[in-house]
Amino acid sequence: MEQPVLFADIDGTLVLRSLEQWLLIFMRQEKLLDYSRIVLASLNHLLRNPCSKWHEWKLIYLQGRSEPEVEKWIETCWERYIQPALIPESIRLLNILKKQQVRIVLLSGTPKPLAVPLMSYLNLHEIICAEPVIECHRYGGGVHRRHPRGVVKVRYVEAWMAEHRQSWDNTIAMADHWKDRYLLSRVAVPVAVHPKPKLARLAEMKHWPMLVPDSKVETVTRQIFERIDLKSRIFSR
Numbered sequence: 001m002e003q004p005v006l007f008a009d010i011d012g013t014l015v016l017r018s019l020e021q022w023l024l025i026f027m028r029q030e031k032l033l034d035y036s037r038i039v040l041a042s043l044n045h046l047l048r049n050p051c052s053k054w055h056e057w058k059l060i061y062l063q064g065r066s067e068p069e070v071e072k073w074i075e076t077c078w079e080r081y082i083q084p085a086l087i088p089e090s091i092r093l094l095n096i097l098k099k100q101q102v103r104i105v106l107l108s109g110t111p112k113p114l115a116v117p118l119m120s121y122l123n124l125h126e127i128i129c130a131e132p133v134i135e136c137h138r139y140g141g142g143v144h145r146r147h148p149r150g151v152v153k154v155r156y157v158e159a160w161m162a163e164h165r166q167s168w169d170n171t172i173a174m175a176d177h178w179k180d181r182y183l184l185s186r187v188a189v190p191v192a193v194h195p196k197p198k199l200a201r202l203a204e205m206k207h208w209p210m211l212v213p214d215s216k217v218e219t220v221t222r223q224i225f226e227r228i229d230l231k232s233r234i235f236s237r
Contacts, residue, residue, distance in 0.1 A: 002166070002167060002169070002170050003101060003102070003103050003170070004097075004101075004102045004103065004170040004171070004172060004228055005102070005103045005104075005105060005166055005170065005171050005172065006094075006097055006102050006103070006104045006105070006171075006172040006173070006174065007105050007107045007128075007157055007171065007172070007173045007174075007183065007187070008090075008094060008104060008105070008106055008107060008173075008174045009107055009108060009173075009174060009175040009176060009177070009180060009193075010106055010107075010108035010110055010115060010118065011108060011109075011110065011176075012176040012177060012193075012194065013087070013090060013174050013175055013176045013193045013194075014086060014087060014090050014091065014094070014106075014118070014174075015082060015085050015086050015087060015118070016085040016086075016087060017085065018110065019082060019108075019110045019114040019115065019118070020110060020111070020114060022077055022081040022082050022085065023073070023074065023077050023114060024061070025081060026073065026076065026077040026080065026081055027061070027073065030073075032073065033061060038060060038061050053146070056141075056142040056143075057141050057142050058130070058141075058142055058143050058147070059111060059132055059133075059139055059140075059141055059142060059143060060141045060142075062132075062139040062141065063139055063140065063141030064138055064139065064141075065138065065139050066137055066138050066139075067113075067134060067137045067138070067139070068137075070113065070139065071113065074113055074114055074116070074117065075117065078117035078118075082117070082118070083117075083121070087193070087194065089211055089213065089215055089217050090174065090193055090211060091122070092217045093174070093191075093211060093217050093220060093221065094122060094174075095122075096217065096218075096221050097172075097221070097224070098122075098123075098124075100225075102172070103126070104122075104124055104126070105126040105127065105128060105160065106118070106119065106124060106126070106127040106128070106129065107127070107128045107129070107148060107153065107156070107157065107173075107183075108127070108128075108129050108130075108148070109129065109130050109147035109148055109149060110129050110130060111129070111130045111131075111132045111143060112127065112129045112130065112131055112132070113132065115127055115129055128148060128156050128157070128160055129148070130143040130144075130145070130147065130148075131143060131144045131145070132144075149179050150179040150180075150182055151182050153179075153180065153182065153183050154182050154183050154186055157183060157186075168186065168187065168188060169188055169228070170188060170228050171186075171187040171188050171189070172187060172188065172189040172190075172191065172224055172228070173186075173187040173189075173190050173191065174191045174193050174211070175190075175191075175192070175193065176192070176193045176194050176195055176196075176199070177196075177199070178196065178198050178199050180199075181199065181202060184203075184208065185206075188227060188228055189209070189223075189224050189227040189228055190203075190206075190208045190209075191208065191209045191210070191211055191220065191224065192208055192209070192210045192211070193210075193211045193212075194211070194212060194213070195210060195212075209223040209224060209227075
């Protein structure tokens with residue numbers, strides 16, 4: 001039988017806020033953000049590349065910073081801000097599914113270095129995310145491809161599915177944002193996590209499982225496995 005795959009969004013799904021927001025909060029608190037430098041770098045980039053896409057200067061605030069320097073910031077940010085902001089019910093659900101041999105792929109516009117501590121914490125090894133431009137071990141200020149959001153997120157998942165010869169029949173997705181409705185509508189088992197009213201209404205209309213603060217994680221787990229016809233795999237033990 002084909003191994004089920006869960007595509008798990010990070011920002012707002014596994015952690016409150018976004019990883020990048022937490023990094024910026026940390027940098028502001030530590031007075032590491034040089035606003036005049038950021039403005040000048042942004043203007044310089046736009047003057048040289050007036051038709052550039054947003055992803056090409058998404059990390060302009062890190063431009064010129066060395067990889068080891070940023071890595072240290074991320075480690076401290078993880079300990080101080082990100083780990084305490086993990087959403088307990090989401091992490092618990094992820095761990096239950098992992099124990100039941102569900103393959104878990106993180107999926108986010110988060111720059112990969114920011115996601116590394118989370119991957120280590122969860123003992124996960126697969127992610128579809130933003131890869132920062134690194135030049136001579138320094139951040140170039142952008143990422144290599146478009147932010148995986150909306151229909152673009154579905155395209156990235158489709159590419160992963162084709163590469164790994166995975167069918168959609170045993171796919172699960174966890175996400176929180178209205179723009180994630182495209183991916184949630186595509187997988188076999190969509191799970192709306194802490195959805196805002198608009199996404200919550202859609203989830204209710206389509207009878208999607210929802211993970212909210214007062215949810216029983218076991219109930220959501222049962223709903224997932226019932227939908228992919230693997231109920232006996234968990235509950236016959």
